[in-house]
Amino acid sequence: MSAGRALDLRTEAYGELRRTDAAIALRAARVTDCSLAEAAECVAELRRRTDEDGYLYVPGFFDRAQIVGVRDDMVRRLARAGALAPGATAEDVTASATAARVTRADILGATDETGASPIPSVVFSPRLLGFYGALLGGAVRHYDHIWLRLVRPGRGTPPHCDLPYMGRGTREVMTAWIPYRDTSLKLGGLMILERSHLQAHRIRAYLDRDVEEFCVNRGPYKHKPGLLSNNPYTLRERFGGRWLTSPEFRAGDLLTFGMSLIHASLDNQCTGYRLSTDTRYQLASEPIDERWVGPNTEEWAERNRVGKIC
Ligand SMILES: O=C(O)CCC(=O)C(=O)O
Ligand SMILES: [Fe+2]
Numbered sequence: 001m002s003a004g005r006a007l008d009l010r011t012e013a014y015g016e017l018r019r020t021d022a023a024i025a026l027r028a029a030r031v032t033d034c035s036l037a038e039a040a041e042c043v044a045e046l047r048r049r050t051d052e053d054g055y056l057y058v059p060g061f062f063d064r065a066q067i068v069g070v071r072d073d074m075v076r077r078l079a080r081a082g083a084l085a086p087g088a089t090a091e092d093v094t095a096s097a098t099a100a101r102v103t104r105a106d107i108l109g110a111t112d113e114t115g116a117s118p119i120p121s122v123v124f125s126p127r128l129l130g131f132y133g134a135l136l137g138g139a140v141r142h143y144d145h146i147w148l149r150l151v152r153p154g155r156g157t158p159p160h161c162d163l164p165y166m167g168r169g170t171r172e173v174m175t176a177w178i179p180y181r182d183t184s185l186k187l188g189g190l191m192i193l194e195r196s197h198l199q200a201h202r203i204r205a206y207l208d209r210d211v212e213e214f215c216v217n218r219g220p221y222k223h224k225p226g227l228l229s230n231n232p233y234t235l236r237e238r239f240g241g242r243w244l245t246s247p248e249f250r251a252g253d254l255l256t257f258g259m260s261l262i263h264a265s266l267d268n269q270c271t272g273y274r275l276s277t278d279t280r281y282q283l284a285s286e287p288i289d290e291r292w293v294g295p296n297t298e299e300w301a302e303r304n305r306v307g308k309i310c
Helices: 022-028 036-053 064-080 104-108 119-123 126-136 196-207 232-239
Strands: 014-016 055-058 140-142 147-151 174-179 190-193 213-215 243-245 254-258 263-265 274-283 306-308
Touching (some): 022 055, 022 126, 036 055, 064 119, 104 147, 119 174, 126 174, 126 274, 190 232, 190 254, 196 232
Parallel strands (some): 014 243
Antiparallel strands (some): 140 274, 147 274, 190 243
């Protein structure tokens, strides 16, 4: 189920993500010891797959115990914010019936009681930065903004590319999608439209959009939609390829892809929260989208809106 519609599960319409062995990614990132020649071979393999597929799915990239620890921290903070049902556990993360409004600060902020969030120690870890350094071929930097997904039952993400949301710097940016719970088809993980990165020319006008630009001559605030479609079913028919996902993302997995790959999520059909983050990485030598840098990044901030005559 995605965007409220049943997915077409025929083999020509749906499949599983190609898995990349964590050992390859960790050798490329020089996390595991290997010779320079071996590391170079691993880097070449990662790049070949990224060019071909538009993504890398690396099960077990992170230390699972670390990610489970982060999940536990998130669950404690959700409970503090009143977002969990009585009796909810770290395994089910059952949402309270009253949709308690959890803020980013509740989960990512520091208080005397909770201390700092451990999420940055995962998403900005030397391991992940080393991986992107190898993949992109130089010193990397990350956007400071962490997109936190506390996906309630019934919710999901419709098809889109990331570029219209974060394309004011280089377009050569990679997204890291990281689940903090084991995420079944029913809990609703990410799915990508097979080889859609090779069809960017068909959606050029969409990719050139900036969702925080608005038309000054068309009402007070008319911004362009960042979503590509509300209907994953017909979108796939139009583009061909299959929707690819993993029937069981696990805490510790990494899924990474570029700015022009079409992706969406399955809907959360469970009673608990789906917990994930997405974060971004690029070469340090290239221009960066300043909206997402620094301590006060904010989605849909007034200061980022740009008026144009259109
Ligand atoms: O987790 C989701 O539902 C959406 C994530 C996403 O769009 C992304 O990682 O770019
Ligand atoms: Fe996205």
